[in-house]
Each structure stands twice: as structure tokens, then as C-alpha cells.
Amino acid sequence: MEKLLTLLTASGIYNISAGQFFMILIGLGLLFLAIRKNFEPLLLVPIGFGGIMANIPEAGLAYSAVENAVHFAKPEVLQSLASVLNIGSSDPHDILHAYHGSNATVHAAASLAAQDAGYSNGMLYNFYLVAIASGVAPLLIFMGVGAMTDFGPLLANPKTLFLGAAAQFGIFATVLGAVALTMLGLMDFSIQDAAAIGIIGGADGPTAIYVTSLLAPQLLGAIAVAAYSYMALVPLIQPPIMRALTTEAERKIKMSQLRHVSKTEKVLFPIVLLILVALLLPDAAPLLGMFCFGNLMRECGVVDRLSDTAQNALINIVTIFLGLSVGSKLSADKFLDFQTLGILLLGIVAFGIGTACGVLMAKVMNKMAGGDSINPLIGSAGVSAVPMAARVSNKLGLEANAQNFLLMHAMGPNVAGVIGSAVAAGVMIKFVG
Amino acid sequence: MEKLLTLLTASGIYNISAGQFFMILIGLGLLFLAIRKNFEPLLLVPIGFGGIMANIPEAGLAYSAVENAVHFAKPEVLQSLASVLNIGSSDPHDILHAYHGSNATVHAAASLAAQDAGYSNGMLYNFYLVAIASGVAPLLIFMGVGAMTDFGPLLANPKTLFLGAAAQFGIFATVLGAVALTMLGLMDFSIQDAAAIGIIGGADGPTAIYVTSLLAPQLLGAIAVAAYSYMALVPLIQPPIMRALTTEAERKIKMSQLRHVSKTEKVLFPIVLLILVALLLPDAAPLLGMFCFGNLMRECGVVDRLSDTAQNALINIVTIFLGLSVGSKLSADKFLDFQTLGILLLGIVAFGIGTACGVLMAKVMNKMAGGDSINPLIGSAGVSAVPMAARVSNKLGLEANAQNFLLMHAMGPNVAGVIGSAVAAGVMIKFVG
Amino acid sequence: MEKLLTLLTASGIYNISAGQFFMILIGLGLLFLAIRKNFEPLLLVPIGFGGIMANIPEAGLAYSAVENAVHFAKPEVLQSLASVLNIGSSDPHDILHAYHGSNATVHAAASLAAQDAGYSNGMLYNFYLVAIASGVAPLLIFMGVGAMTDFGPLLANPKTLFLGAAAQFGIFATVLGAVALTMLGLMDFSIQDAAAIGIIGGADGPTAIYVTSLLAPQLLGAIAVAAYSYMALVPLIQPPIMRALTTEAERKIKMSQLRHVSKTEKVLFPIVLLILVALLLPDAAPLLGMFCFGNLMRECGVVDRLSDTAQNALINIVTIFLGLSVGSKLSADKFLDFQTLGILLLGIVAFGIGTACGVLMAKVMNKMAGGDSINPLIGSAGVSAVPMAARVSNKLGLEANAQNFLLMHAMGPNVAGVIGSAVAAGVMIKFVG
Amino acid sequence: MENLLSEGVSLMVFGMGFVFVFLTLLVFATSLMSKLVVKYQPAPEPKPSARKAAKPSAGTGSAAATNDELVAVISAAVHKYRSR
Amino acid sequence: MENLLSEGVSLMVFGMGFVFVFLTLLVFATSLMSKLVVKYQPAPEPKPSARKAAKPSAGTGSAAATNDELVAVISAAVHKYRSR
Amino acid sequence: MENLLSEGVSLMVFGMGFVFVFLTLLVFATSLMSKLVVKYQPAPEPKPSARKAAKPSAGTGSAAATNDELVAVISAAVHKYRSR
Numbered sequence A, B, C: 001m002e003k004l005l006t007l008l009t010a011s012g013i014y015n016i017s018a019g020q021f022f023m024i025l026i027g028l029g030l031l032f033l034a035i036r037k038n039f040e041p042l043l044l045v046p047i048g049f050g051g052i053m054a055n056i057p058e059a060g061l062a063y064s065a066v067e068n069a070v071h072f073a074k075p076e077v078l079q080s081l082a083s084v085l086n087i088g089s090s091d092p093h094d095i096l097h098a099y100h101g102s103n104a105t106v107h108a109a110a111s112l113a114a115q116d117a118g119y120s121n122g123m124l125y126n127f128y129l130v131a132i133a134s135g136v137a138p139l140l141i142f143m144g145v146g147a148m149t150d151f152g153p154l155l156a157n158p159k160t161l162f163l164g165a166a167a168q169f170g171i172f173a174t175v176l177g178a179v180a181l182t183m184l185g186l187m188d189f190s191i192q193d194a195a196a197i198g199i200i201g202g203a204d205g206p207t208a209i210y211v212t213s214l215l216a217p218q219l220l221g222a223i224a225v226a227a228y229s230y231m232a233l234v235p236l237i238q239p240p241i242m243r244a245l246t247t248e249a250e251r252k253i254k255m256s257q258l259r260h261v262s263k264t265e266k267v268l269f270p271i272v273l274l275i276l277v278a279l280l281l282p283d284a285a286p287l288l289g290m291f292c293f294g295n296l297m298r299e300c301g302v303v304d305r306l307s308d309t310a311q312n313a314l315i316n317i318v319t320i321f322l323g324l325s326v327g328s329k330l331s332a333d334k335f336l337d338f339q340t341l342g343i344l345l346l347g348i349v350a351f352g353i354g355t356a357c358g359v360l361m362a363k364v365m366n367k368m369a370g371g372d373s374i375n376p377l378i379g380s381a382g383v384s385a386v387p388m389a390a391r392v393s394n395k396l397g398l399e400a401n402a403q404n405f406l407l408m409h410a411m412g413p414n415v416a417g418v419i420g421s422a423v424a425a426g427v428m429i430k431f432v433g
Numbered sequence D, E, F: 001m002e003n004l005l006s007e008g009v010s011l012m013v014f015g016m017g018f019v020f021v022f023l024t025l026l027v028f029a030t031s032l033m034s035k036l037v038v039k040y041q042p043a044p045e046p047k048p049s050a051r052k053a054a055k056p057s058a059g060t061g062s063a064a065a066t067n068d069e070l071v072a073v074i075s076a077a078v079h080k081y082r083s084r
């Protein structure tokens, strides 16, 4: 009889909190968007599913050993944790607070103490430690993305790098927006939070996750969800802005065919980029280094088996764990916060500003080049969101002139945007990391 | 000359113990069964080979750093370990006993002390730590299996879930058998041991390994070997039981063709299952969560590259390490024990009872449904052992009536058996974990 | 303004040292050799790229948390490290020296202290820890190589194993060479260093990395670069030696076609080899055990999906991390040393002596067999460098006699050389490890 | 000893009971789900082409080429095979 | 508060400035590289066949068979498919 | 110093000696194994079809589909290629 009671009182339905219930609905919503609406499914399916698993009551899959120990709150365990953490109170909230604020040495000791009491890290928490806290997963995804990227269009027209630069204004404007919301007393973001929120405007999932895991890990769930959702919404967000900022005549501009780019140039480009990073911004070295490494493997032609693995088995494995790990941060207490609304709002503003700046920069460059050689529609591709943003440019070009194929021209700013946001990430890590 | 002596006295042939010799023979036997008799080769080849490597004298591949340090038994090292373990005696046996009984904090300190003395974990021990002690390998295999599983036949006839439930009686009957052997004084199993032994009756390798690694890690070698061996023996174990419990007329029953199951139902099923797990049995969440995640990736149709990797590269990599890690537990002192005979005996009883209960349940369901719509032969497939048990049902059906194809009908209870034993695993972890 | 200064003073160009500049050039040189000259590109592309990344100023990618903390040299951090390391001085050099000489317990404490101060391991340092310091990467590569190796030619003519033995003399002669250079006061190698340098003569990358990581990790960069470079240079190094030691008549000897080797022999060979290792040289068990395991998976025919993964996805993933990790040891302070020149010199001598001994042994065997059945050219293949060395034998055979196809005959000694150098590795680990 | 027996018996009773309860609920939940799906979605496959088309975009970077590359590789292999 | 604002502004100014400086330098470096390549290497593809041929050797052990095996596997599959 | 030399020499002597002893024993063991195999198993391949057929079952869950799926994928690719 007692067993039956145990089973009942330990069941999910007996213990579920409103927050958990709501977060499970959000997880289901993300799965719906991913599966039926094709919102970046490769990430949002694992994130959504991980979010549901993280909110299964009593399972503690997203909790560390210490958090699990505190959850079950046996007095002697709390007592031992309090003593390890060197605090007087053995109140669960105080212990968690001290634990999250503790340095590495105390953190490790508290973790061992919780294990001594028979608690262990949840599965998703372990995935998070290995994939994100170590920083490795976003870097390996960047390597795979590098191995998938063709810099040919960029090399054929290097000036499109300016478009990739301009579109990053969305990032920094959003930082200022987050600061403003805090100054107005509406939100409470630190400068680190603001920087991490800004990076949503980079329209680049792994960069956003990497930066956020370094600067504001507690916001990881909201920022990753915002970043991937808005990337999926690029075909809805960008067109009105692009139409508003360009004239019909500009949209009709046909661009001359890109020159042929030799194999040697493609092999040398990642090396040139790496050296520039090495000389100017060492803080961007992990991200751009792995990106260049993937691209060099692709282009050098002598390690095709490595390039193939980087683009397939390895990136797929990492994507599964990255997604589940991000999902583990969709816990009710962190996500169901007024701040999350602020992040979602600021994120879409960031996309909008980035798009606008890219288009305006393209207009300026077109003017400077005589007014009929650069179609401003390719400017919006500078936000990255590869290859979606370039497709949007192409689509609007075709609307204006059925013979106007901008896809390849837009791929230049599109990959430039990846470089641009990685550089912006490096600057932010340098300044506020 | 002294070097020659060193080489000789450190050689395997000089140091081999009878137990190691015997275990190497057992490893060779497993390889023979796997390679020539096709006993679940994907697991038994790595397990057998790992077992041989684990028993190479003096190599210490399956030992932790502390165990290796104790093996070489330098007085000053023993002294330092005894002091870390806080025991008075520096006798090797006492040190090992204290080490195995120590809590996480002391365990970590002893490990560092052994490393200070120049000893390190053996290769297989490291594999075991990463793959099994962390719990990750069985979970990833479950994810891969989920991505390989088609729930169509189950969805077409959900009542076959009852067959998957009934066949789990083998698990719990075996628990009682292990308890009985202990009460009779023939064996000495704790309730945790009994639960882990019972799970052999689940006929599901990764579930058995997961549960055993949590409840009775010292029995892992014997239980994993028994589970996979008996799964391979399903075509020999089940038919006599099935024939004894059914009449010729029952075996001739033809089942009506399964209805078509829509894509949407297949996408929703893993989500429904996950939510039920979340509400009722959080302890089964890791196993069934990963299973559902794999299946959702398979069915949702938008992450085929992830599903493909989960079914191929990732599950293969994990299988290699899981097999070698299980093999590392085939050390003489743990496997060559009277208990192992008990485990082997109880395991086959578990399979037999599970099969019988599945068939009997099918008979009852057939009676209740009018007596001519459910062929009791599909009940035996409820033990899982996918897809071997379903094939056995099909074979016996064809024997009775050459037009009677039961394969698809048996796949329903077959995959239901996987769910059933994972639920049983969750209950056992909850009650005795 | 202050920010601008920060950015400038933290930039690479402001901080680059002559050593780093020079090492980046060496990294570029390795990439050139790999990409344009096809010097073992699968390893040298990641090694070269990793070498460049390791020398990016201020990024600290190849440094541990403690090394990064010392690099930035904040007084309070140095103070805390000195106290953990239990030394009086808080001079950066003293701290690094104490840290590198510390035992495992103190090492772990220092690492936590550095993390407490906000420093973390560089990306490449983490790769090194996981891939090489744990020993796992070379072992997995050996497993993959085993799964790629066909022992058919060796089994058809087992006597070619003697050629694989003779060619290992290069290893031990080089050890003596390194000792001699030290005795002459030209270099300063310990016996461990000498053994690790000698293994370059094994002409086997993963063996060299495995042995070096155990015996002389500080030489890893130089030794790995030498090993892979000389393997790539085999077509240049070997032919003059082979021509000098053989007569035209010997080079014209045609060898009789190899007998057919049955599947069963191929399945049993890795098991026979494993048992011999187990009985005679447990220290070679990790290397040769994984090699045999890979080969058994290949030949047994029942685990093709595992064998396929071991040969493709898994070995590719491991190769990427192994290469980057080796590259992380191409730091200026370790590579730009007079010792590196000694290593490069000794390495080529090792290749030369190994080649010569293989050829001479083949001459002896030919004489003993009557003088017209064994072409001495196949002896040089005993150094391993699979399959390059066997191709060189074939090429010289064809030069002497356009009908003389030695490729399959040379594959026997070629794979024998792999076994031979793994055995030599085991002996060295036993004696000086 | 007594304790072990009672633990074993209660594990069996509650365990087996729970397995049945769980799978029974799953039968109901699944049947309900199937009924709802059949009711509200008579058409078998809603826009499969749209799904396929949108699949390749992967975080940053286009995975789009993968499929085409596979076709290209296979085509080349087939060609090589046929031209022997 | 004031501090936060000034930090945000300077992050924007220096961040955006640095992004532009970096990408401008990259434009120059890339253009220079392309010019040098075009100048010193007019031939588009220097010995592609040599590159391909030397690809397969992998550390120890021959990865050489991989490609041929792929062709063989695919050929077999094609054969199986055709002979249905 | 003297010590280093003697260590080096003994490493060479015993190392090289051991390599020869080991590989000599391997020659004998291999030859013996081959003789036994040839003697007791004249038929080259014992029931290869049975082996193939039983391969796919994988722990829980059927890996059986893999091969057929490969064929299906490749067939589709071939089809796509031909119908261009």
C-alpha cells in the first residue's frame, strides 16, 4: 500500500507545476512549428523535445546532482551541502543561490557531496556540460558549416563583404535597445545579457549559442529559441522592409555575371581570413578558426573524407546533442520570465534593423558605383541566415523582373554576414566577457 | 639480464591465473557463438573481444587507476591509498574493499592518489566510465532503436499493447525467483540484484544494461551476456512453449489485414507516449524519452539527416564502445561465480515465463473477441527481442497454415514489449534504485 | 578611447612574438606540403592548421586554464596559484615550472584555482586532453586501420613477418643515436625521449603518437610532424637505399603467385595475434588489441555495419581531433628548439636504417631459400608506411623487369611492419615507461 | 530475509500492476489520438512537397547541396560502372 | 545605470567600427590575394589528376580501397535493382 | 651518462630480440593455424547465405531495413539521374 502511495506521490501528474505544464506546451508548440511549419527543424525538433523532457516533473533530467539533491530536500543532505558551500542556512533557496554563485573549487566539492548522498546529474544536464558548457558543440557546427560553405560568390565580388558588415548593425543597435529597456526600468539586463541578446541579430544559431554560453548562460534557452525562430521567419520579416527601402527601379537592376573563381583562390581564402583573425581579433579565433578549418578541408581537395564527415556524421551528431542541450535550458523558472518577452521583442527588432542597414548600405554602394550595377535587394542577405536570406533576395528580384536572378549575387553578402557576426561576437567577448 | 627477467616476469604467460585463462576461453566461446552461430553478433563480438582483453594478465585494461596501483602493491603506494581512504590497514584487500565502498569524494581523491603514483585507468575502464557509468550509451542505443522502429502495426491495432504488458510478467516472476533462491540459501542476491536479473526477461539488451548499471553494476557482465545470448536463442526457446499452450485450431487463425496508418498518427504517437511517461512514471523518462525522440526524428520527415545518423554512424559508434565496456566486466573474479550460474538459470526461466504469459494473454483476448480473430502465436512476440520473436510467431503460423502470414501482426506486440519492459525498468528503478 | 586601446593592445599584431610568427610560417609550410605535395594530407592538414591556431597570440587556444592565468599574470591570481602549488615565489616561470612538475592531485587543484579566477582551458588544449592525453585517439585510429587491413598476403606467406621484424632495427638504432647525441653533449635527451624519437622509425603515425604521449609528451609536436613527413617522403628516401643494397639480378627475381587464403584463416589471425600479445607482451595490448579488434570486425562478416563505421565516420572524426591536438603542441617554445633539429635528423636516419635492414634481411632469406624466390625489394616494405612502402617496392620491381609485380608480395612485410613496430612500442613502454 | 520476500512480492504486484495500468492508458490514449486524427485529417499527406523542399536549411550554412551531391556521386559511380 | 548606458554606447561604437575595419581589411586582403593568384597562376587547375591519385593513403593503413569499394557497393545495388 | 648508454644498449638488444622472438612465434602460430584450418575445413565458405541472412538483427530494434533502404535510396537516385 505504501508502495502504491510512493508511486502516486512520485508521479508526474501529482507533482506537475503550472510552469512545467506551460513549458511542455511551449515544447509542443516548437515541435509543431518545426514539423508542420518547417521552422529550422534540424534544431527546433531537438530543442522542443529537449524542452519537454527538461520539464518532466520529478525526473530532474535538466538538473545537476546538487539541484536534484536540493529538490528532494532531505535535511541531512541539505546540511552537508550547506557545510560544503560554507553557508549558515540550510534553506533550499539559499543553498541553490550559494551553489550557482560558487567558484569552480566549491562547485566541484558540492557536486561530489551531492553524489555522496546518492544524487546524480540528469541526462540532459550532462549533455549540456559536454556539448555547450565546454563550448565544443557550436564550434564543431561552425566547422561543419565551413565545410558546407562555398565562398566562390564572395571571392568573385569581395566588396559584398561591406554588406555583411552593415547588416551587423542590428546586433549593436539591439544591445543598445536592451540597455534602454533596463534604463527605463522595464527589464533588468546586465551589459553581458544585452550583448548576448544583441547577437540574435547576427541571424546565426551557433554563434548565438556560443556567445550566450559565455556571457549569459541563464538566457540560453530564450536566446536560442528566438534566434532559430526568427531565422525561420526571415521570409516573412524581410520582404516588407526591403520593399519599403527600395524603389521599383532599384529592384529591377540586373547584376553582371560573377567571374570564375579559381580553386587556388578558394583554398587560400580561409587561410587569409584566419591570419587576419589572428592578427586583429584573437577572441574570434575559436569560432572563425573552426569555420576556416572546415572550409579549408572542403576546398583543399586532399582530405575529402574528413570534409565529408564534418558535413555529415559529425555535424549531425553534434546537432542532436546541441539541440537537446539547449532544450534543457527551457526550464520554467528561466524561460517563463518577463525577460523572455523582452528578448523575443528585441530579437525581432534586431533582425529588422540588420535587414534595413544591409539594404541601405547596398543602396549607397549602388549609388557610388553609378546607380545601375548593384541591386539593393542583395543587401538584406547580409544578416546571414544562410541560405534563406539569399533566397528572399532572389525572390524579390524575380518579382520585380522575371529575368533577374540574384541568388548567386546574394550568396556573397550572405556568407559575409556569417563572418561579420562572428567578428562582432569576438568583439563582445573581448569587451564584456 | 635483469631486463630479460623483467620482461619474463611481466609477461602474460608467467602471470596468468586460472580464472583469467578460463575467462579468455569464455571470450573465445562468445566470439564463436557470435561469428559462427550468429548470436546477436553486433553486441557479442565486441563483448567477447572486450572480455578477452579485460583478462590479459598484467595489462590491467579493465582496472581503474586505484585497482592497478593495488595490483602492483608497492608499499608506499598502498600506504598513501590507505591514508586517503582513511583506513588503518594497508592490506591490498582492505584497500580495494574500502575503495569500492567509498563515497564520491573519497573515490575521486583515491583516484588522484593512484595517478600521483603513476598509475592510470585501463583503456576498457575508461570506455566503461564514459559509455555505461554515465548511462549515456544505452540511452543513445535506445534513441537509435527508436529511429529504426515502425510503430505502424502497433497503431493499427493498439490492443496488442496488452500482449506487450503480459509478457513482462517474466521479469517480475524472475525477481521473485531470485528472491526465492536467496531465501533457500542457494544464492545471495539483494533486492537490487534480483530486479536487475529480472530485467533479462525484458529481452531487451540496452534496457537490461541501463537498469543493471544503476542497480547492480557488479553483475553487469553476466546479465548482459545472458540477455543477448537468450535473445539470440529465442528461435529455440519459444516454439516448444508456444506449441504447448496453443491448439492446432488456434494456430491456424488468420488475422485480418491491418488498416493503413496515417503519417500524422505516426508523428503523434511518440509525443503521446512521452507525455504519458511524463505524467505517470518519471523514472522511465530517460529510456522512453530517448526512444520517443528517435522515433519522432524518424517519422516527422523534416530531420532525415539526424534520423539517418542516429540509425547508423551514431548507433554503430556507441555499440562498439558499449560492447567493449560490457566486456570489461567479464573479469574472472566477478564472472566466475556461482551467482553467474544462478543468473543464467533465472534468465532462461524469465524468457520462458514471459513467452507463456504473452501467449496466454493472447488466448484470453482471442476468446473475448469471439475466438477467431487473434492468433495466440503473436502473444509470444510480446517479450520484445525485436524482430526475432515476431519472426518466430510468423514461422509457427506458416507451419500451421501455409497462407498464414503473422509477421506484421506480431510486430505490434513486439514493439509493445519494448515499451513494456522500459516501463517495468522505470518501476524497478523507482522502487529499489 | 580606453576601449580602443584595449582592443589594440589585445590584438594579435601587437602581441605576436617572433616564435609565434615563425611557427605560423611552419604551419603554413605544413599546409603547403599537405595540399600541394600530398604529404599525408589527412593528418598534416589538421596538424598544420592546428599549429597555426595554437600560435595565435593572446588567444591561448593551446594553453590550459593555469597557463592562460599565468600568461595574463594578475598578481592576485599568481598569488593564489602559488599557494595552491605550495611554492614561495609567485614568479610566472616558477609557477609554470611547479605546475608542470606537480602530481595529479595538485594539478587538479591548480586547474580549479585558475578557473576560480575566470580562466579556462583553450579549445585545442581540451581536444588534446580528450584525444591524446587519454590515449584514446591513437587507439581508435589503430582500430580503424585494423578494419582497413587485409592480412591475406601476410597469411599466404607468413615468413614475411621476419622482414617486418628486421625493419624495426631502425627504431632501436635511433634510440642509440639519440643516446649518442646526448653523450656527445650535442643534445639533452632522456632515455624516454630517445625511445619516443626512435619510434619515428616505426613509420607508423598512431603508434608514434601513442608512445610519445606516454613517454615524452613535450616532444609530441616534433615527433608527429617528423613521422608523418617522412612517411610521405618514403618514395624519395627508400629507392636509393634499395638500389644500393641489391643487385640488378636480385631486383629481377619474380615471386610465385600467393596462395589463396581462406576466410576462416583471416578470421582466426587477429585472435591468434591477440592471444600471443596477451601471453607475451601485455604492454602492447591496447595498441595491438584494438588493431586486432578492428581486423576481426572486418573479417568476421557478421558486424559489417560496425566495421564500416570504424573505417569511415569514426576514424575520420578521430583523425580531425587527433590532428588538431597534435597541432596544439606546435607551440613556439617547444618546437623552435635545437632538439627538434636533432629529432628530424634522427628520424630520417631511422627510416634509412629500417629500410636497409629490411632489404638485407630479405637478401638473407632469399639466399637461404635458394636465391631465386624472394625479391629483396620487398624487404623495404617492412618499415610499414602502409601502403606507400609496398608501392615503392612494386615500382622498383617494375623498373628492373616490366613484368614483375611485387605489390601483393610487399603487402605482407608492409602489414608485418605495423605489428612489428607495435611490439617494439610495447617493449619500450615496458622498459622505460 | 522476510523483508526481502515482502519486497520481492510487492515489487511483482505493483510492478506488474503498473505495467498494465500504463499500457492500458496508452491503448486508450493511442486510440483516442488515432480517432481524432482520422476525424480531423481525412487527407493522408498534407503538402509533402513543401516539406521536402524546405528541409535542407541547417542552422547557418546550407546543407542544401547534400542531396544533389549524393545524386552526383552516385551518378558518377554508375557511369564508371557502366563504362567498364 | 549611467555606466550601463556608456558601456552599451561604447560597445556599439567600437563594435560596429571594428566590424567595418575588419571586413574592409578582408576586402583588401582578398582582392590582393586574388590578384596575385590570377597573376602567378593563369592555368585554372594544376594537375588535378595527381591530387586525386594521391588522396587515399591514411596514416598507417590503406584507405585506398574506400572509393573502389563504394563503386563496388553501388554497382551491386544497381545490379540488384535492375535484376528485380 | 654511463647509465643512459647502458640503458640505450640494453633497450636495443632486448627490444630487437623481443621483436624477433615475438614475430617468430607469430610465424609459427600462424602457420600452425593455417595448417589446421586447411586440414579441417577444406570447403572454402561454410553457409555464407545463412550468415548474410541473419546479420541484421540489432539488440532491440530491427536494423534489418538498412540494406534494403540503401538499395531503395540508390535506386531512387539512379532513377532521378536517368529521368533527367
Ligand code: NA
Binding pocket: A201, A202, A203, A204, A382, A383, A384, A385, A417, A418, A419, A420, A421, A422
Ligand atoms: Na550574421
Ligand code: NA
Binding pocket: B201, B202, B203, B204, B382, B383, B384, B385, B417, B418, B420, B421, B422
Ligand atoms: Na520486453
Ligand code: NA
Binding pocket: C201, C202, C203, C204, C382, C383, C384, C385, C417, C418, C419, C420, C421, C422
Ligand atoms: Na613499422
